[in-house]
Amino acid sequence: MTRFTSLALGAAFLSSLTYALPSNTPLNTPRYNNVKNNCGPPPSYGTPHAISRAQAVVDVFKTSWDGYYTYAFPSDELEPVNNTASNSRNGWGASAVDALSTALLMGETETVNQILEHIPTIDWSQTSDEVSLFETTIRYLGGMLSGYDLLSGPLSHLADDPANVDALLAQAINLANNLSYAFETPSGVPWNNLDFATRGNDGSENGLATVGTLILEWVRLADLSGNETYRSLVHKAENYLIAPSPASSEPFPGLLGTNINVTTGLFTDAKGGWVGGSDSFYEYLIKMYIYNPRYELLRDRWIAAADSTIKYLTSHPVSRPDLTFVAAYDGTTLRLRSQHLACFDGGNFILGGQVLGIEKYINYGLALVEGCHDTYTSTATGIGPEQFAWDPTSVPANQSGFFNTSGFYITDPSYDLRPEVIESFYYAYRATSDPKYQDWAWEAFVAINATTRVGSGYSAITNVNAPDGGDFSNFQESFWFAEVLKYSYLIQAPEAEWQVSKYGKNEWVFNTEAHPVRVSH
Structure with a gap:
């Protein structure tokens, strides 16, 4: 099959998912009751011990929100050391919008309505x-x-003013309309970095993750609004990723390069992995199949990537062969390094295995979870580093002992309030019901709370292997609300319809920022 034919088939498939709905006509969204799986009894969640832990996470959420709301709202982030505000996400209130779904799942009514008044x-x-x-x-x-x-479904009782619920969809449409000129390129692969004042952009390349992590949100918007333009824009861009060119940009089946020429849609390298710049493209392949099983082509691309990862990228440190890591690559040359960001991979393999009913993916994911857990338990703070490696030919002299014991050495010791390790603990627990994953998540949460708490909130730190975490970076990321606190809460919280199902049949799917969206019906 020629390269051209493959692309044409991909385009035809994605085009077939475009439904004949009138433009700009909102769909009726029913109110939902809790969904019960018919695949046997659910795991035993919500023990008193776990519930007390969940409440402790809620208390940290309240502390974080109070600091942000007092000193930074409606700016994007809190700078907790000196009680000031930061605007790294355009000044639209990133922490508020990112906190909304977590506040909803926690039942924090006052916070929910403060956010709903702002949006x-x-x-x-x-x-x-x-x-x-x-x-x-x-x-x-x-x-x-x-x-x-x-709020239009199971948690409608938390909104004081129904008009603010309607405004969420209206504002999502307004935002997408402002963003949509990004797709006005010769290929349909969008620009990522935009200048709204001039409708300009910053250049001719985009990345695998930044192109491939749009489809869930834009397709959901199409389904809710009835405007098929949103779906067609991201489908066209996705075609270049599911049928990549040139062939050299796919060094292993299903595993792609990172950078894409926006003019031609061609990949410009063959470097990548489950690391930043590529990571959430692979994540969304299986999640789109969960969202709508008609995305069989994306499911198959996930399977190809997963199988190649197991076959070609699996790596065991020479000093700790019991650990399993996923290597990065440059062409077919492996790079024995990874990142905290990549530690979502265990959870994604577990989720894929559950949904597809394939045990080897679950088992592989659990092995990856073990490896990422080790990056936490090996450091002085009990928190994993931003970047690490296990290449025995490049171990720094001052970390040789650490490498021999831990199986890796630290290449960037910072911690930016990232969620990925706890995220994978969550998926491991939902799949196995093994309380050790609840314990691991709790231990990580306690370590993070002890080390990053400062001033009016929580801050990124500079050195996870210093007993006190080094210095504070004076920045409370918006995904602290959206991801770290949500996954720390959900792994301890009682059963609910938005919890990931043990049996692979999910009514909700989490986007890469941990915002749950209802699957297509």
Whole structure:
């Protein structure tokens, strides 16, 4: 089969998923009752011990929100050391929008309504800063769509004013309309970094993750709004990823390069892995199949990537052969290094294995979870580093002992309030019901709380292998609310319809920012 034919088939398949709905006509969204699986009894969740832990996470959420709301709202982030505000996400209130779905799942009514009062006031057309299509999609668009799904469904009682619920969808449409010019390229592969004032962009390349992590949110918006333009834009871009060219950009079946020429749609390298810049593209392949089983082609691409990862990228450190890591690659040359960001991979393999009913993926994911757990338990703070490696030919002299004991050495010791390790603990627990994963998540949460708490909130730190965490970076990321606190809560919380099902049949799917959206019906 020629390269051209493969692309044409991919385009035809994705085009077949475009439904004949009138443009700009909202769909009726029913109110939902809790969904019960018919695959046997659910695991035993919500023990008193776990519930007390869940409440402790809620208390940390309240502390974080109070600091942000007092000193930074409606700016994007809190700088907790000196009680000031930061605007790294265009000044639209990133922490507020990112916190909405977590506040909803926790039942924090006052916080929910503070956020709901803010969102209708946002003018998406006004910003003096560069706009990231990727970050804006996963945080703002994903956050509002998730809030709309939850508040027009099982959590409708938490909204004081129903008009604010309607405003979530209206504002999601407004935001997407402001972003949509990004797709006006010769190929349809969008620009990522946008200048709203001039409708400009920053160049001719985009990345695998920043192109491939749009489809869930934009398709959900199409389904809720009835406007098929949103679906067609991301389908066209996705075609270049599921049928990549040139052939050299796919060094292993299903595993791709990172950078894409926006003019031609061609990949410009063959470097990648389950690391930043590529990671959430692979994540969304299986999640789109969960969202709508008609995305069989994306499911098959996930299977190809998963099988190649197991066959070609699996790596065991020479000093700790009991650990399993996933290597990065440059062409077919492996790079024995990884990142905290990549530690979502265990959870994604577990989720894929559950949904597909394939045990080897679950078992592989659990092995990856063990490896990432070790990056936490090996450091002085009990928190994993931003980047690490296990290449025995490049071990720094001052970390040789650490490498011999831990199986890796630290290449970037910072911690930016990242969620990925706890995220994978969550999926491991939901699949196995083994309480050790609850314990691991709790231990990580306690370590993070002890080390990053400062001033009016929580801050990124500079050195996880210093007993006190080094210095504070004075920055409380919006995904602290969306991801770290959500996964730390959900792994301890009682059963609910949005919890990931042990049996592979899910009514909700989490976007890469941990915002749950209702699957397509």
